[in-house]
Amino acid sequence: MATVIRLTKMGRKKKPFYRIIVTDSRKRRDGGWIESIGYYNPLVEPSVVKYDAERLKYWTGVGAKMSERVKAITK
Numbered sequence: 551m552a553t554v555i556r557l558t559k560m561g562r563k564k565k566p567f568y569r570i571i572v573t574d575s576r577k578r579r580d581g582g583w584i585e586s587i588g589y590y591n592p593l594v595e596p597s598v599v600k601y602d603a604e605r606l607k608y609w610t611g612v613g614a615k616m617s618e619r620v621k622a623i624t625k
Contacts, residue, residue, distance in 0.1 A: 552576075555609055556617040557590060558583065567591055570601050570620060572609050585609075590623055599623050 552575040559580060561567035570588040573581070587609070588601025601624060610616065616624070 553584065553609065553612075553614040554617060555587070555606065555614050555620050557619055565593065567593075570606075570624075572614055575615075597623075 553572055554575045555570065555572050556579075557568040558571050558573075559566055560569055568590040569586050570590060571583040572585045572587060573583040577583070585605065587605045588599070591598040606624065
């Protein structure tokens with residue numbers, strides 16, 4: 551199973567809110583997930599990004615790939 555760390559969209563129309571999740575790469579964007587490790591809110595100024603750095607390090611250590619967007623927001 552190839553795992554990825556990516557964003558899943560929450561919220562409502564024109565009010566997006568994203569969770570940073572670990573999931574199987576074959577699942578859809580909003581399909582089931584293994585673990586939620588944080589969230590990203592782009593609507594507030596400045597944008598809010600909160601995530602569990604320890605769990606992020608664990609999942610990347612066991613081979614999970616991060617999406618481009620997750621790499622950018624977790625710098």
